[in-house]
Amino acid sequence: MAFIYRRVVRLADTDAAGVVYFSRILEMCHEAYEAALADAGIDIGEMLRNGAVLLPIVRAEADYLQPLTYGQDLIISLRPQSIDETEFALSYEVTFLPARLAVRAQTRHVCVHSRQKWRMSLPESLARWLLRAAAESSL
Template sequence: MPAFVTRRTVRFADCDPAGIVYFPRCFDLLNGVVEDWWAEMGIPWRVMIPERAIGLPTVAMAANFVAPSRLGDELVCTLTVVRLGGASLDLRHSVAGDDGVRFRAEQTVVCTALATNRPQPWPDDLRAAVTRYLESDHAQHPAA
């Protein structure tokens, strides 16, 4: 299964007074990874959201923090698709530094129509793009 991998540098604005990444900034980092992933697939949010009126809200997020990240650390962010449903998408994130995993997260995103803010089925082109990243040991569940 292919994974989307990108790098991020921890910046001053990411850190709390103790000098480590403030945990809510980890969720901001993941949001940026997801946005970059869609752009890599040729479907940037600048097109999907304002032009196609498709929303991608996160409806669930769980994280396990393993080790702190600090100013200047280079992080490797890995995203894989765990499940692709009819309107939802489960993602797995792993963020690592030179010394190993810093945190992991599970995220559920839902495809919505911006006009109604209600779930809608994935458009065919989005479904096809996401399927390339689907873990091979997990089946698609179009009913979800």
């Protein structure tokens, strides 16, 4: 089951032609990711303040199927997927009402130690979140 995040396109999201600027879509997807973590009870801020764990994006891609414009109500659905013990992917679909698919996007994240910069296992809370998502998607 996907996590659903709702958002309205703001003026700051658009370019001079009134269309959402391409990089803003990935920022909106990242907002959905943060909301999904909070909904799951994962305090990403605590992980960052703790200082040992970083979760950088190592790959981002998006397919733009329809333009998005100021004032549109967006629904961003997010599906997390575990890749291995150090890496995960997030798939997004951005639709606007009435149910028109506008963007498909994906980001890949790697867990690294903040000081040594080597890969490390995902924090337990994040690994559990990914396991729950896998179990729900197989239903």
